[in-house]
Amino acid sequence: MLMTTDMRKTSESVPVQKSTREIYLPPQRSSITGGGTAHIAAKEFSIYYGEFEAVKKVSVDILSKYVTAIIGPSGCGKSTFLRAINRMNDLIPSCHTTGALLFDGEDIYGKFTDEVLLRKKVGMVFQKPNPFPKSIFDNIAYGPRLHGVNDKKKLMEIVEHSLRKAAIWDEVCDRLDKNALGLSGGQQQRLCVARTLAVEPEVLLLDEPTSALDPKATAKIEDLIQDLRGSYTIMIVTHNMQQASRVSDATLFFYEGVLVEHAPTAQLFTNPKDSITEDYITGRFS
Amino acid sequence: MNIGTRKILDRSFTAVGIGSIVVMALALMIVVVPIVYNGIGAVFFTGTVEHRKMLHAEFKRGDSQELSSEVASSNRYRAKIYDMLTGFEAELETMTPEKKAEYQAKYSQVRTALQALLGPLPGDPEPMLTRFKYGQTRWDKAEEKLHDLLFESKWDNSNPNVMSKEYFVSRAIGFEGTSLVRLFPYVKDNFENMLLPEFTFYWGFITDSSVDSHFFGGIWPEIQGTFFLAIGAMLFAFPLGVIAAVYFTEYAKPGFLNSMLRSANSTLAGVPSIVFGMFGLAFFINTMKVSESKSVIAGALTLAIMILPTIIRAAEEAILAVPKTYREASLSLGSTKWNTIATVILPAALPGILTGGVISLGRAAGETAPIIFTAAVSVGSAIGLADVFSSPTPALSWNIYNLASEHEAATQLRHVQYGMVLALVTIVLLLNLSAIVLRARISKKLKC
Ligand SMILES: Nc1ncnc2c1ncn2[C@@H]1O[C@H](COP(=O)(O)OP(=O)(O)OP(=O)(O)O)[C@@H](O)[C@H]1O
Ligand SMILES: [Mg+2]
Numbered sequence: 001m002l003m004t005t006d007m008r009k010t011s012e013s014v015p016v017q018k019s020t021r022e023i024y025l026p027p028q029r030s031s032i033t034g035g036g037t038a039h040i041a042a043k044e045f046s047i048y049y050g051e052f053e054a055v056k057k058v059s060v061d062i063l064s065k066y067v068t069a070i071i072g073p074s075g076c077g078k079s080t081f082l083r084a085i086n087r088m089n090d091l092i093p094s095c096h097t098t099g100a101l102l103f104d105g106e107d108i109y110g111k112f113t114d115e116v117l118l119r120k121k122v123g124m125v126f127q128k129p130n131p132f133p134k135s136i137f138d139n140i141a142y143g144p145r146l147h148g149v150n151d152k153k154k155l156m157e158i159v160e161h162s163l164r165k166a167a168i169w170d171e172v173c174d175r176l177d178k179n180a181l182g183l184s185g186g187q188q189q190r191l192c193v194a195r196t197l198a199v200e201p202e203v204l205l206l207d208e209p210t211s212a213l214d215p216k217a218t219a220k221i222e223d224l225i226q227d228l229r230g231s232y233t234i235m236i237v238t239h240n241m242q243q244a245s246r247v248s249d250a251t252l253f254f255y256e257g258v259l260v261e262h263a264p265t266a267q268l269f270t271n272p273k274d275s276i277t278e279d280y281i282t283g284r285f286s
Numbered sequence: 287m288n289i290g291t292r293k294i295l296d297r298s299f300t301a302v303g304i305g306s307i308v309v310m311a312l313a314l315m316i317v318v319v320p321i322v323y324n325g326i327g328a329v330f331f332t333g334t335v336e337h338r339k340m341l342h343a344e345f346k347r348g349d350s351q352e353l354s355s356e357v358a359s360s361n362r363y364r365a366k367i368y369d370m371l372t373g374f375e376a377e378l379e380t381m382t383p384e385k386k387a388e389y390q391a392k393y394s395q396v397r398t399a400l401q402a403l404l405g406p407l408p409g410d411p412e413p414m415l416t417r418f419k420y421g422q423t424r425w426d427k428a429e430e431k432l433h434d435l436l437f438e439s440k441w442d443n444s445n446p447n448v449m450s451k452e453y454f455v456s457r458a459i460g461f462e463g464t465s466l467v468r469l470f471p472y473v474k475d476n477f478e479n480m481l482l483p484e485f486t487f488y489w490g491f492i493t494d495s496s497v498d499s500h501f502f503g504g505i506w507p508e509i510q511g512t513f514f515l516a517i518g519a520m521l522f523a524f525p526l527g528v529i530a531a532v533y534f535t536e537y538a539k540p541g542f543l544n545s546m547l548r549s550a551n552s553t554l555a556g557v558p559s560i561v562f563g564m565f566g567l568a569f570f571i572n573t574m575k576v577s578e579s580k581s582v583i584a585g586a587l588t589l590a591i592m593i594l595p596t597i598i599r600a601a602e603e604a605i606l607a608v609p610k611t612y613r614e615a616s617l618s619l620g621s622t623k624w625n626t627i628a629t630v631i632l633p634a635a636l637p638g639i640l641t642g643g644v645i646s647l648g649r650a651a652g653e654t655a656p657i658i659f660t661a662a663v664s665v666g667s668a669i670g671l672a673d674v675f676s677s678p679t680p681a682l683s684w685n686i687y688n689l690a691s692e693h694e695a696a697t698q699l700r701h702v703q704y705g706m707v708l709a710l711v712t713i714v715l716l717l718n719l720s721a722i723v724l725r726a727r728i729s730k731k732l733k734c
Binding site for chain 2: 086088091093116117119120121123124126128130131132133142143146147179181192195196199
């Protein structure tokens with residue numbers, strides 16, 4: 001008895017929520033070839049963990065100022081690919097790459113690439129909110145300070161600006177000196193976004209930014225992505241099909257390390273070319 | 287497993303746990319209570335007028351006027367004894383040579399016992415050693431010495447099958463029929479008047495230097511030496527250890543050399559401290575010649591080498607315990623590796639690093655063997671900060687051992703030994719306590 005009522009409730013509430021959210025959607029771009037320049041480009045790009053090839057010969061253009069979603073079953077190499085873009089994989093000693101991955105036309109894994117400079121331009125927000133055990137202010141000011149901003153007034157400006165952009169200013173403006181670990185999970189995640197925005201990156205990499213959050217906090221993060229759309233090149237890994245279709249312009253579908261399909265989001269979700277993609281987005285496997 | 291058995295298991299485990307804690311606490315009590323009781327006895331005790339005389343003469347402490355009136359009153363009672371002694375000496379002259387020889391021997395024993403009680407007698411030459419310049423300074427010791435005066439200790443070895451037994455014979459009996467027989471009851475009855483016992487709080491035990499190798503005075507040079515050595519060791523070992531730990535955890539490439547270095551470090555942590563002592567002598571003094579011979583700097587370096595592995599291990603563990611996500615967050619903001627370590631990793635690891643550091647500090651303060659050959663002397667005055675490069679120093683750990691087993695009057699100086707032990711235990715305890723407080727404060731700052 002209980003279960004049936006519960007189920008009815010969910011099945012009723014989901015479409016309602018979906019339809020209300022869709023109202024606010026700005027029009028999505030319908031092309032992945034025209035209208036923008038390739039900000040990030042992969043050419044026959046493979047990533048290995050030791051012998052194991054986690055990402056296999058991917059070739060793709062990620063357009064500037066687009067929101068690009070990466071979907072695919074667990075273990076298909078989404079995170080691995082995303083982390084390659086700001087060289088986070090350098091932390092894993094066994095990880096190495098072949099082929100080329102270009103950022104603004106320059107090879108990310110080139111011999112003379114300064115990964116520190118690269119990461120300043122390519123910011124990342126992780127699956128689990130990871131604020132530093134410092135005050136909210138110090139969290140946001142961390143990046144700017146690193147890059148030479150020491151003036152207290154200037155820092156304050158940056159902090160406020162970043163927090164406002166991340167839509168969390170109103171919630172934390174009266175406790176900037178409190179430890180960031182005291183915030184809720186959703187607030188922490190938006191704080192992390194603000195922290196990334198504070199160094200003024202060009203690209204924003206989001207690796208399942210909402211998987212640790214409740215629906216309300218998730219909605220806030222999605223709104224945030226909508227706000228940032230058009231100002232940054234955004235790449236978001238997600239397991240949530242609705243989320244991908246709601247927030248992204250283009251979608252990449254990965255399967256076992258292979259880039260199976262890359263299409264405008266609307267097209268990929270309504271009219272997938274590949275049968276595996278179709279199986280995946282219709283939930284026949286996950 | 288059904289719920290009943292589970293509950294019984296839970297309860298019995300709780301009981302065993304509580305039991306073992308109680309046993310531990312009892313064992314601790316058995317060790318600590320005598321240390322605290324006797325150690326406090328070095329500072330709070332019943333002191334005699336001899337103690338006050340000593341303080342005034344050696345440390346210029348106490349009120350001269352009050353002291354001279356005390357001495358005068360004490361001397362009034364002592365004068366009678368001196369009279370008796372002169373009387374008896376005159377009596378000796380009138381005796382036959384055999385009798386005289388017999389009494390002479392016993393009489394000199396009485397004189398020795400009296401000297402121990404009251405200090406030099408009239409007519410005695412000025413003693414060379416300070417310890418003989420004064421009578422008993424502590425009332426508890428004086429009472430023992432009084433017993434020595436009143437009774438002669440003899441050994442009963444009539445039965446060859448059992449161990450000899452000590453028994454006491456009244457000395458007064460030996461002087462039956464002479465004028466000296468009156469001396470014994472007189473001393474006994476006027477003992478307090480001669481020594482004027484008074485409750486004493488001798489804080490100088492902490493702040494004074496010792497006089498005549500710990501017979502009188504305090505243990506300041508030892509305390510100071512302990513601090514010099516431990517803090518000196520920390521100054522070398524702490525930065526070095528943290529840097530090494532950062533290298534091991536952040537920079538070293540995994541490989542043969544690295545794993546060799548790590549296991550060498552672990553082995554080093556288990557090497558007996560006496561080996562470090564020999565090493566310090568051979569390396570720092572004989573080879574490197576950091577000083578002519580024993581010196582604080584050589585001892586501190588030796589201790590530093592000894593605690594280095596512990597500090598490295600603790601720091602390594604603390605650094606590895608820092609969540610990976612902090613590192614990722616910092617790097618993803620365009621921070622350099624070094625900056626990430628300095629601004630994120632080390633601050634987050636600080637509580638653990640500090641705990642390891644302070645535990646090592648306690649160990650450096652307490653170790654004896656490494657400083658025997660490199661830094662410690664049994665008797666010495668407090669040294670200045672400028673002398674650490676050339677002078678050795680007394681230190682609590684070494685002097686406790688020395689005083690308890692090497693000192694020529696070890697049995698008479700138990701109170702000093704206990705005082706030193708209590709001082710050392712207190713220092714180590716305070717260090718650990720400060721580490722706990724510091725850790726808690728930093729952790730709290732990191733958490734909320
Ligand atoms: N550090 C590593 N060392 C070795 N193999 C790894 C490592 N990290 C990931 N892999 C492997 O690489 C493959 C891709 O992993 P990745 O984390 O990119 O998957 P994912 O698509 O992000 O999955 P999920 O949706 O579960 O996050 C997996 O098969 C995984 O086992
Ligand atoms: Mg992933």
